Every structure is written in structure tokens, then in C-alpha cells.
Amino acid sequence: MAKETVLEMQHIMKIYSNGVVANEDVSLELKKGEIHALLGENGAGKSTLMKVLFGIESPDQGKILLNGKETTIRSPQDAIAKGIGMVHQHFMLLPSLTVAENIILGVEPRKSKLFIDMKQAIRSAKEIADKYNFDIDVTAKVEEIPVGIKQKVEILKALYRGADILILDEPTAVLTPQETEELFVQLEKLRDNGHTVIFISHKLDEIKRICDRATIMRNGKSMGTYSVNEISTNDMSKLMVGREVVLSFEKQAPTLQGVMLEVKHLNAYNTQGVQKIRDLSFEVQGGEILGIAGVEGNGQTELVDAITGLSRKYSGEILLKGTDIRRESIKAIREQKLAHIPEDRMASGCAAHLNIQENMFANQYTDARYSGKFMLRSRAIQSRCDELIREYLVKCKSQKQEVGMLSGGNIQKVIVAREFSTGPDVIIANQPTRGIDVGATEFIRRKLLEFRDAGCAVILVSADLNEIFSLSDRLAVMYKGNFSGIFTDVAHVTEEELGQYMLGLKNDFANGGVSHE
Amino acid sequence: MNSSVKRFEVFRMFFAIVIALLISFGIIFLVSEQPLTAIYTLITGPFKSKRNFANVIEAMIPLIFTGTGVCIMFSANQINLAGEGAFHLGGLVAAVVALQFGLPAGVSPVVAILLSGLAGAVFTAIPAILKIKTNASVLVSSLMLNYIALWFAMFVLMHFICDPSIGSASYLIPEASTLPTLIDRTRIHPGLFVALAAAILGYIFLFKSRIGYELRLTGQNEGFARYSGVSIVKVVLISQLLGGFIAGVGGGVELLSPIYTRFSWTSLLGYGWDAIIICTLAKNNPLYTPLAALFLAYLRTGASIMARYTDVTLEIVQITQGIIILLVVAEQFLSGYKHKMIAKEAMASLKEEEVQ
Secondary structure (H helix, E strand, C coil), X not given: CCCCEEEEEEEEEEECCCCCEEEEEEEEEEECCCEEEEECCCCCCHHHHHHHHCCCCCCCEEEEEECCEEECCCCHHHHHHCCEEEECCCCCCCCCCEHHHHHHCCCCCEECCCEECHHHHHHHHHHHHHHCCCCCCCCCEHHHCCHXXXXXXXXXXXXXXXXXXXXXXXXXXXXXXXXXXHXXXXXHHHHHCCCEEEEEECCHHHHHHHCCEEEEEECCEEEEEEEHHHCCHHHHHHHHHCCCCCCCCCCCCCCCCCEEEEEEEEEEECCCCCEEEEEEEEEEECCCEEEEECCCCCCHHHHHHHHCCCCXXXXXXXEECCEECCCCCHHHHHHCCEEEECCCHHHHHCCCCCEXXXXXXXXXXXXXXXXXXXXXXXXXXXXXHHHHHHHCCCCCCCCCCEHHHCCHHHHHHHHHHHHHCCCCCEEEEECCCCCCCHHHHHXXXXXXXXXXXXXXXXXXXXXXXXXXXXXXXXXXXXXXXXXXXXXXXXXXXXXXHHXXXXXXXXXXXXXXXXXXX | CHHHXXXXXXXXXXXXXXXXXXHHHHHHHHHCCCHHHHXXXXXXXXXXXXXXXHHHHHHHHHHHHHHHHHHHHHHCCCCCCHHHHHHHHHHHHHHHHHHHCCCCCCHHHHHHHHHHHHHHHHHHHHHHHHHHHXXXXXXXXXXXXXXXXXXXXXXXXXXXXXXXXXXXXXCCCCHHHCCCCCCCXXXXXXXXXXXXXXXXXXXXXXXXXXXXXXXXXXXXXXXXXXXXCCCHHHHHHHHHHHHHHHHHHHHHHHHHCCCCCCCCCCCCCCHHHHHHHHHHHHCCCHHHHXXXXXXXXXXXXXXXXXXXXXXXXXXXXXXXXXXXXXXHHCXXXXXXXXXXXXXXXXHHHHHHHHHC
């Protein structure tokens, strides 16, 4: 197989307008006819690098060489014209149009310049599908085809526009194992046809299975390019996170200190009025961490919103330290020493344009230490803020810096510092370490354990199974609005088993009123 | 980094003003027979005489009031135009109190102005209540309510305080209620100090007080404010009440000032709209409203002098204002430059880390 270099990205530096360095001196070399993995954690800079390649972002330094010639890619249109195609993680298809219409969109064959030649369109769509052995009915409407086929349509769209280099952004995230296998067969065919595929992923086994070489990124920097045959998954993961993957903690057995939070026969609804939680009951004691795992959208958000008072769309009872919170304001619930690390830190966890100090006191500015009846005590606030910045290792220039200028991990630390500084009795942590760097992740997990040891009741909702396994004292799996399983012996639960509960294949409480739509 | 971003914002504002002026000058060159004289008059006119300069100061006062009021409403993200109606009703109420209550000198203007503020507050609370109760857009409802304020004032004027010998104005405001002139042969009045005090108190309220903090929190991210335990209903109401109060006081002060001898406002005066320009220039900080008001008043006074002595019309300032606002609110304007500046600093700090 010929192995000439088709594309080189050299010393790419990309800094976002909030000052975050997303790519620092990253180089990438692609050969003709290879599947090249781009491997890294959330926030490592993979997507940014690909956005630069696809013309969505322009680099601050560095150059791109296409077939040995230096080139600038100004826009996605420009990238497509130069033979680079991208399949986004979230599909960019028009559901009400047919497969053929989606494929030709923007480059339609014309009849007398004015009208779309539909026959020709269907013919060309079929041709391209046949050429690459994609078994697709091009006259089907996109809204009617399954996810796996939609992805094929995306790939065909790129190929129809003449893509030699194909970027796939976490393509298997939405696929079933069977669909994934099918995709791999197709990608291998593309490779054998001389196409170059960039495969963005953090799933090591998939990379082992299909990729030729892998470039590993961490914290905005490239950790080097390796031939997949010559590097073990263990080494790959070490390069990816900078240490052993499993962040394990030495944990003492929990000393339970009585029920702090009780949920009784909860039925909760989302903003559209759809029932998301069905007759859920459980309790959490002081001194334990209850982990809640589950595929997103199975009611976790509604549960957290109900407990924290953000949503009143529920029936049933929620007792915080014995008192029903239904009629309590969010402020009153917070005054009961409930802390909440929200799922979406930018939407509800902070105000990006206010400074660190202003963000740090949003939950306790009415405290007598920090304000009188009318005025804020700015000196007290200032010195406490400095303390918290030091204690929580927030990396910033000063407390007057806008929060939006910090990195994701540091923003999360500001939020955690704020929530934990009140000395909470109950902590609701929803995806507390999503998309942040390893250092901050470890720090936040340690803090959660510290509070648990101090007698705090913690509910940890997380999509990160590693996190769930290493922190939880009890582990519940949420499926269609109720728990499908509760494990007290977390150490002996396997990931496979957990997966079966997450998908509803196993359900210990199947008669508990959970409906299967 | 923050300080340099702030410096950049100041530079950006300055640059926007310069570009707007240059474009306006360009237009003057195109339409005028005597462009150089016109521009010269526009710039130096306000300094030509004591009276001209006094005009600038007089024009500043209502702008500071409505600007500060709107700053408070906008800080809570209550983007609405009720300041206009509040100012108008403030003027009406001051006139009614002055004409009908027969209070003694000294007391009368104070009572009149306080009631003006109250009228303004009640008026701006209407869109807030509509928002809370029915989720009606404050922008739309306030815009429409302004016409109700205008025609209500017209009704009161025509039926209760109209001077039949004039037809569309009230009786003369009795001397007991008017604000005195501070400097001879000008119309500068003590309202100036009230306006400056409003701006300073507005600043302290927004940036140093507990409720002001709640207002800004809500304005910046309502979801975050709610999550933190802030009562959004309270914030919406207080910001509207207070903003309207200040705008109403502005209307009352303006009407009792030496500039008016009767209530004769048969159309909206536009100070509520101007407040948006002031707010934009002051970046929602009441402390800067006097500066912004000074700039706008200077420009307008210069333009009216220019219109009097040359063939260029007053409306040229509208163009200047429009361009300034456009450039200041256009986030992308000079964003490339800003990005380069931030990138440079980020790289510098990377190098620093390496050295350490």
C-alpha cells in the first residue's frame, strides 16, 4: 500500500477568545489510505484541531500542508472544495428530505439552470452508494431511517462532494455494536480505496480494532503519533490521561449517620409535561455516597431538579432532613445546607461575564458575614474569596477575573468551592467532573469523599462509570424513571452487569410500575 | 487579563465614536456647500458662549436620569422602553401637583418630584407585572404602554389643566413650584445635582448592595440566579420600580426646570430612547451615565448650533448616534484585534510557565 503523506498540520496553536489555549504546538501527519485515530479525553483539543482542519476555526499559529503544498482553509466550503469532509457527532441532515436530497443538498444537479434534476440526483446518489457498497434506499426519508443509516448518509454526503480525507467525530457513540461493526467494514473499504479517515475517539478497543496509527492528545498538546500495532492499550491510556486510568481512592467503610434525604413515591415530569420519573422511592444517609448510573435521559435530570427545588412538577414527597420541601423556596432549601453541583455549568452553574468573586458568593451573599441588611461587606467577601481560591486551587489571575475566561476545570472548581464552602449536609453532584482535566477531576472526587467522611449525604449522578465505581458506597441504576437495580456491594459489580441494568435488559424492580413504551 | 480587556473596551468605544464622526463628516461634505464651516461649528459651537455651553449642561440632566433608570432595568436584563413613558408621566404629575395642590414654595417642588418618581415607578411596574403574570415580553408591552402614557397625559392636560388661551399647554407653572436658575443668563438648575446623585446612588445600589447584586446576577444568567436561590420575581419588580422611579423623577425635574413654563408635552420627548444610547455607552454602569450624557448633549448642542448657522440639518447627529450604537453593540467589531491581544497574552503566560 502506498504511504505517501497527504496532509500535514504543523505546530498548530489555537487560542479561543476567552484565553483558553485549546491547541498548543500540535502537529499531525496523515498518510494516504490510512485510518488515523485522534485519541484524547474530553477537552484535550481533538475537536478544536479538527475544526481548524475543517475551516471552522482559524489557527493562531502553524500551517497546513495539503499534498505538500501550504494552504489556508478559510471555511467548511473551502475544506470541502479541497477534498476534506467531516461527519459531525450530531448529524447535520434534514429529516423531512430523502436520502438522495440530503446527499445532493448544496451541489444539486440542475435542469435548465433553475430546477433541480431529481432523476439525476437519485441516479448519482445511487451511483455513489453502489460505488462504496453502501446498502441504502436513497428515496427513503431521513426521519424514517435508523441512526446507523443516517451516519452512512453523512459519509456519503462527504464522499459525494469529493472528500479524500474524511473526519469522523466519535462516530460510534450513537451506534449499536452491530452497526459499529458494519461501519468498520465500510471504513476499511474506504481505506483500501485510497481514502484517509480520521477517527476521533476515546474508546481504545475500537482504535485497536480498526486504526493504523494513532495521535494521542492531552491537555491541548500532542503526545505523539504511534503505530497502533506497536503500542498497548495500557500505554495509550497512560499517554491520554497522564497516569493510570482508574482513579482509585483509598476509602474507608462508610459510617452511616441517619437518613438525610428521603424520596417517597416520586412521579416527576419534564418541562414538556412528559413523565420522566415513575414512583421512585429511596433514601440517602449521612456519610454515604449514593451513585446513580444510567443512560442519559432516564430521569436523572428531573430527579435532581425536584430535589433541589428547581422544578415543582412532581407528585410524591421529598423530605430533606425530615421536612417536606415542596413548598420551600430554592433559597430555603439551600439554607437547609443542601449543595448542588449542576449538570450544565455554563447554563446554571455560573455567570460567565461576572468575575470569580461575584460567582463565588451567589449562594451565601445573604449570610450575615458577607452582607448587612442592605449593603454587601466587600472586604469580608474579598478575603474569603481569596481563601477559597487558594483552598480549591483555582488557577486565575485574580478574583476579579471573569469566570468565562477560565478553563472548564477551573470554572468547575469555582462552582465546587462555592457549593462546598457552606459546609453542606447534603450534596447533589450531577456530572461533577464532565469534560474537565484529570487534575481537577481528581481534586473534586477527593473533596466529595472528604465530605462523605465528614458525615455528608452525597448523591452522585454520573455518566462516568469509573467515577461511579470508585466513589459510590451504594450504586443505583436508573432506567425509564425508576431504579432497575441497587447494589450495596459496589466492588463486585462488573461493567457488563451494570450495562445490562442500564439498558433495561435486567431489572430487579420490573413490577414497580415502570412502563415500557 | 481583565484589565487589558477593559482597556480594549474603552478603546473600542473610542474607535466607534471616531468612525461615526468621520462618517458623519463625510456626509456633511457630500451635502453641504460649506462643509468645513459646518464641522467647525459642530465642534466648537458649544464653547462659543456661556449660553451655548449651558445648553449642553441643561440637555445632560434628563439624559442622566433616564440613563441611570434604564441602566438599572437593563442590568437585570429587563430590556424595555418604559423609561420613556415614566419620564412623560413624571412631567405630567409634576405639573398637576404644581398647579392643583397649592403647596408652599420649597415644599411643592419636592413633593411634586417625589410623586413624579412614584408615577414613573407604578408605570414601569406594569410591564413587569404583565411579564410575571402572563409572560408578556416587556419590550413589546412597554413600547405599547408608552402610547397609553402619552395619550393619558394628553387627556389630563386637555381636561384638567389646559390653559384655554393657548389650547395645547397647561396654565403657567406657579413660581412656588419651579426650580431656580443657578447661573445668570443660563437655565442650569439644581436638578443637575439631583441627577448626579441619582447616578452615584444608582452605582452604589447596583454594585455594592445586596439587591443590586441579585439584579446583576439575574441579568447575567437568570438560570444561575434561580439556582442560587434568588427570587426572580422580586428582582424583576424591584428593577422596574426603581428604574421607573428615577426616570419619573427625571421627568418631574425637567418639567419644573426653567426650560419649561407649562406642561406642553403633546408628543413623547424621546429621553427613554436616548437612555438606551447612554446605557450602551456607559456599559450599564450608572456611574458613567454623566459622561455619556455629556457626550451626547455636547453633540446635540453642537448640531443644533450648526443647523442654525449653516445649511446642514440637525438630523445629522441621528446618523452619528446610530453608527456609534451599531459599532458598540456589534460584538464582532474589532474582535479580530481583541482575539490577537488575548492570544498574545495566553502565549506569553505559556512561556512564563515553561520558565518556571
